[in-house]
Amino acid sequence: MEEGRMATTGQTYTVHAYPVADETVVRRNGVLYDSYPNQRLEPRGLAVLPVVVRAEAQESVGLLRDISQTGMFFYCSLSPAVGSQVEVVIRPSVADANVAVRCRCRVVRIESKLPGAAAGVAVTIEEYLGEAAQAECAVADSTVMSC
Numbered sequence: 001m002e003e004g005r006m007a008t009t010g011q012t013y014t015v016h017a018y019p020v021a022d023e024t025v026v027r028r029n030g031v032l033y034d035s036y037p038n039q040r041l042e043p044r045g046l047a048v049l050p051v052v053v054r055a056e057a058q059e060s061v062g063l064l065r066d067i068s069q070t071g072m073f074f075y076c077s078l079s080p081a082v083g084s085q086v087e088v089v090i091r092p093s094v095a096d097a098n099v100a101v102r103c104r105c106r107v108v109r110i111e112s113k114l115p116g117a118a119a120g121v122a123v124t125i126e127e128y129l130g131e132a133a134q135a136e137c138a139v140a141d142s143t144v145m146s147c
Contacts (some may be wrong), residue, residue, distance in 0.1 A: 020146075052079055053121070055086040062118065064090060070125055072105070075118035080107050086123060102129040 005012050049064045053076045062076030072088070080086050083106065090101045104127040111120030 002069055049090055049092060051076070052089040054088055055080040056083065064120075065120075071108075071123060072089075072125065073120060073122045075120055077118055078121075079119045080105050080121065082110060085126075086121075087129075088123070103127060104129060 008053050045066060045068065047064055047067045051062045051064045051074050053060050053062050053074065055078050056077055060076045060078045062074045062078075064072060064074045067090075068075050074088070078086075084105060085135060086105050088103055088105055091097065091099065092143035093099045103125045105123035107121060107123050109120075111122075
């Protein structure tokens with residue numbers, strides 16, 4: 001922990017440092033500077049949207065970071081095991097709550113949670129679920145903030 005003082009206002013601030021594994025730093029720098037091999041099948045686009053994640057009889061609301069046709073990355077309070085199956089529901093439109101994308105996914109990477117932070121979860125999309133699944137999602141809306 002390090003303390004400092006703002007030059008313009010004189011206010012004090014505290015910087016908290018959390019330990020990060022060396023391989024995590026190498027991977028993040030490699031991605032940032034385009035020297036790390038891209039393991040994705042499709043390019044992902046930035047998409048900040050709410051998601052509902054269901055894994056092992058648990059359900060959590062999370063935040064989508066990026067998505068492609070074959071995978072996505074989101075943050076949530078669940079930490080499913082790598083290789084496990086999860087179901088993800090995305091509502092891409094605030095204007096039309098009846099529109100939902102629901103898919104069955106396989107977890108390929110977990111980015112460890114920092115104290116008080118959500119876990120980062122990378123998944124591959126194995127199956128898009130159809131209209132019957134959308135109807136089930138509408139029923140689930142009554143039990144979760146939004147599906």
